[in-house]
Structure formats: C-alpha cells, structure tokens
Amino acid sequence: MKDQLHRHIVLDQTPKRIISLVPSQTELLVDLGLESSIVGITKFCVHPIHLKEEKVVVGGTKHVHFNKIKDLKPDIILCNKEENTKEMIQELEKIATVHISDIYTIEDTLELIELYGHLFLKKDAAIEIIKEISKKKFEFEDFIKDKPKRTAAYFIWKEPWMVAARHNFIDELLRLNGFENYYVQFSRYPEVVLDATLPENSELVLLSSEPFPFKGKHIQHIKPFFPNATILVVDGEMFSWYGSRLLKAFDYFKTLHQHQWSQNSLS
Template sequence: MKDQLNRTIQINYIPKRIVSLVPSQTELLYDLGLEISLVGITKFCVHPQHLLSNIAIVGGTKQVHYHKIKALNPDIILCNKEENTAEMIEELEKIAPVHLSDIYTIDDCLELIKMYGSLFSVEVKAEGIITSIKNQQLEFQEFIKEQPKVKTAYFIWKNPWMVAADNNFINALLREAKFENYFGDLDRYPEIDLEKDLDKDVEVVMLSTEPFPFKEEHVQALKLKFPKAKVWLVDGELFSWYGSRLAKSFKYFKTLRSKL
C-alpha cells in the first residue's frame, strides 16, 4: 500500500505489533479499537492517559531510543512528516516498515483514518469516525456560514515569538472557523517581532497550550500590548491534533465564535 507521501509500504499481513510516534495518531489507534496492538508510544501520547502506564515509552517525537523500538519487534512504525525527523525515519526503516502521514487539511485527516482502517482491517470503525467528523463539520458550517471573518494571530511559541502561518493543519482549521490568519501570507511557523509585525488592529490573539505551554499570565501580558484585541488561551490539541480528536474541534470552535 501507499502512505501519504506516496511511498510504497510492503506489508504481507495485518500488523499486530504497532509502534506509534505521533500522539494524535496514537489516540486514533485507540479509538479504532487497536489498543491491544500498540506496543510502543511516545511520552507525549497522553490520550487516553492510561496508555502511558500500560505501553512501552520509546522516547519523544523528535528523539527515540532505537534499541527499545527494535526490542519490541514491531510489524509497523507510524510516523508523521512534520513531527518526526527525516533522520529518524531512515533509522526506523532498518527496524520495520514505516508509514508516514502528511496532514495539511481536513481531507488529509480523513484520508489517513481511511488508510488506517484498511491497513489494520478496521474499516467499519474507521468509517464511523469519518462519518462523525463529517457530520460535526457540516453542522458547524451551517452555524458559521453567515458569520464574518475575524482577523486572528495564532501563537505557538515564545522566546522567540512564533506563529502558525500558512501551509499547515492549524491554518486549515483557522480558515474553517473563519478566523482569518493575520500571518497567512507567510509560510509554516515563522518567528515574528511582536513589536513590529503584529498590527494593533488584530481582532483576536490566540495563545496555544502547545507546543509552548502558554498560561493565563501570558494572556494578561498580551492584553496590555493589544488592548483592542480579544486575547485567548486556546486548546492547542483541538487546533493541531488530527485523527479522531477532530470530531471534538468543531464544537470547540463554535464556543470560541460565540465568545465574540
């Protein structure tokens, strides 16, 4: 079969021993009923929480212990182009076949869920998750259709200040919720100068709870810099985790829009 980078993955049987190195994909595997097949995860695979106690932790998303993964004798290793490094993928392929996801849009997310359904022979559960996400999306689109776009800046890091710009999954979800990305003309996750690059007339400033753990103190500090803007601490998982968590994002976006 092919992965999302159109790489051919040679699998001669349904994989029964899975190592997942992407937290959102680990949660998806659980929701597909594949917990019993998970043998290795990262320290960031926190949903559901009990997995961290029951399954071997092999490292993070950028650095892993290859000897631990090899000892687990996996049938397949699940990675992501953005979250895992090219150097990691090269080493992991010496251990087992590697399936790479590459997510920029909601359609990419749905495609991955369908791929996993086929790969792990859980097509019915995969279709159920896809249907749930589509239904939530349609309901939200009906809610949002008459509402205006809102000029928004979405921060992911501090020291240096970094934002989500174009060409990533976060921006796709911002567009879905009609939060017009102030930095949408830039690419990926640029560093910015808070004093020079952000217009005082921006309407909403979002501080994500991940990867930088923004707190309420940061919200209060930015409120002083941007007195005209609404400054919110937002759930980063609901803006950046693809997979089954996406079904929860639309209700959250509705809550945020209602705060306007």
C-alpha cells in the first residue's frame, strides 16, 4: 500500500505496536479501536487525556527521543508531512516503517481514515467514521448556505503575529464556514506586521487557542489593529485537527455562527 505522499509502505503483517507523532492522528487511532496497540505518543497527544499516563511520551512533534522510540520496538510510526520534520522522519525510518499523512482538505482526511482502516484491519470502524463525518459535513453545508460571506483573519501566534493563510487545513475549514481568508495572498503560516496607524479591515478576527494559547484578554491586544472587526477566541483543535475530531467540529462551527455577532469570545 501507499501513504499520502505516495510512498510504498511494506509490512509483513498488520502492525501491532504503533507510535503516533501527530495528536489528531492519535485521537483517530483511539476512535478506530486501536488504543491498546498504541505504545508511544507525543506530549501534545492530549485526547483522550488519559493516554499520557498510560503510554510512553517520546517527545514532541518536531523533536523526539530516538532511543525511546527504538526501545519501544514499533511496527510502524505515524507521521505527518507538515507537523513532523523531514530530518526527523529520515532518522525514524532507520527504526521502523514510517507512514506519512498529507492533509489539506476534508477529502484528504477521509482518505487517511480509509487508509488506516485498511492498514490496521479496522475497515468497518473507518467506514462508520467516514459516513458520520460526511453526514455532519452535509448538514453543516445546508446550515451555512444562506449565511453572509465574511472576511476572517485567523491568528495562530503572538509576538510575532502569525496567521493561517492559504494552502493548509485551517484555510479549508475557514472556507467551509463561509469565511474568506483575509490573508489569502500569503501561503502557509506567515508572520504579518500590524500597525495601528494603518488599521486592517477584516470583518472577523479569530484568535486560535493553539498553538499560541489565545484567551479573552488578548482581544484587547489586537483590537487596535482591527478596530471594526468582531474578535473571537476560538477552539484551535476544531479548526486544525483532522481525523475523528471532525465528528465534533461541525457542531462547534454551528455554535460559532449562532453567537459570533453577539459575544466577544467562545470557550
């Protein structure tokens, strides 16, 4: 079989010892019924929360302890092109087979779920998750179809200010919500320079709860740069975690739209 970079994955048998170096993929494994097969995770794999107490934490998404990983004798290591570095993956391939995901769209996510269902012999569970995500997406698209289009600036970091521009999964979900990305002229996750003497005119500013932990107090920090915008603190996991997190994301998006013009932040 192939991973999402179209690399051939060669395995003698179904992997029984899994290391996941991507938080959203760790959550997906659990929802596929593979929790007992997970032997190693990152410090950012917080869903479900008890995993960090029961599994070996091998590092973060950019830096890992290779000796810890080697000692776990994994059959497969799950990575992502964006979240894990090329150099790290090259070292991991010396330890075990590496499967790499590459996610930009909802369709990419559904493909990954199908791939995992095949790879780990969890086809029925994968089919059910795919069906449910597709159903919720269809219902949300019906909910959103008559909502007015708004420009939205999505911030992921402070000092320096950084945003989600085009060509990433966050941008896909912004568009799905009917938002036009204010920073669409840029790619990926650029730094932006804000100047209060030259105010920006995005109608909506979304401050993500991750990777920078934006909170309500930060609304006043960015207000001088977007004086006419509605500014919200939003759950970053709902906008950036793919996989089975989408089972919860669409309901969250409905809440966002129902309240975005009447309050300053969402928890």
